[in-house]
Amino acid sequence: MSAALEVSGLVAGYTPEVNILNGIGLDVAPGEIVTVLGPNGAGKSTLIKTIAGLVGVRAGAVRLFGDDITGVEAHRMVRRGLAYVPQTRNVFARLSIEENLEMGAIARHDAPAVARDLQRMYALFPRLRERRRQRAGTLSGGERQMVAVARALMASPRVLMLDEPSAALSPQLVALVFAKVREVRDSGVTILMVEQNAVAALAISDRGVVLAEGRDRIAGPARELLANPEVGELYLGVRRGLQ
Ligand SMILES: Nc1ncnc2c1ncn2[C@@H]1O[C@H](COP(=O)(O)OP(=O)(O)O)[C@@H](O)[C@H]1O
Numbered sequence: 001m002s003a004a005l006e007v008s009g010l011v012a013g014y015t016p017e018v019n020i021l022n023g024i025g026l027d028v029a030p031g032e033i034v035t036v037l038g039p040n041g042a043g044k045s046t047l048i049k050t051i052a053g054l055v056g057v058r059a060g061a062v063r064l065f066g067d068d069i070t071g072v073e074a075h076r077m078v079r080r081g082l083a084y085v086p087q088t089r090n091v092f093a094r095l096s097i098e099e100n101l102e103m104g105a106i107a108r109h110d111a112p113a114v115a116r117d118l119q120r121m122y123a124l125f126p127r128l129r130e131r132r133r134q135r136a137g138t139l140s141g142g143e144r145q146m147v148a149v150a151r152a153l154m155a156s157p158r159v160l161m162l163d164e165p166s167a168a169l170s171p172q173l174v175a176l177v178f179a180k181v182r183e184v185r186d187s188g189v190t191i192l193m194v195e196q197n198a199v200a201a202l203a204i205s206d207r208g209v210v211l212a213e214g215r216d217r218i219a220g221p222a223r224e225l226l227a228n229p230e231v232g233e234l235y236l237g238v239r240r241g242l243q
């Protein structure tokens, strides 16, 4: 069976003379949660943006359920079944929660299915139903993150990529967001997530990949990575020691 997402030999960068990704390979099986870890500046966000079609690919390939999607423009990725939640500025601040969710489904034309998915999102995030007429820009950080995830899910993706969904949230909200990520996976969506919050992220992940200097340095089952002293010392950063 094909991987849900398969990245091989990926080379990418922002300026012509510098590569930020130096040949990254990873794969995510259908129904898995895979977390990408690594120190600041390792290239985690660049990896996810490159997969999403927002940074040009210089070498290598990206496959989605066996289809080559290398170089597909970002706005077409959603139709192909790949959704992406950026770390910041991931909601339309002036629109209400419900308008944000409707925007997520803009490329879909099956109105009854979209209406059903909207209700599914409110069931997943009851807080959003209560506040559905409120402008997203006035929400708390945790609520905004939920809107961003729900909006991405409204595109009905097969694979969802999340860039640091727990960033800047209180420990209680971190736990809630990760519980929701698991629920999303259990509903049939494959997940590739970037996280700094290594211990909490690995706790809900099947596997992890540690990036350093634009390369995949260590990969393995989440439990093995948590127990690997090399991972702890070199790549998980200071947070690991604090938890
Ligand atoms: N838009 C950009 N233009 C130029 N360089 C960038 C841009 N975004 C990130 N970089 C550089 O790419 C490297 C990796 O950044 P990033 O992928 O954001 O790392 P991480 O998410 O692991 O912290 C850093 O050296 C950063 O300065």
Ligand SMILES: [Mg+2]
Pocket: 044, 045, 046, 087
């Ligand atoms: Mg980043």
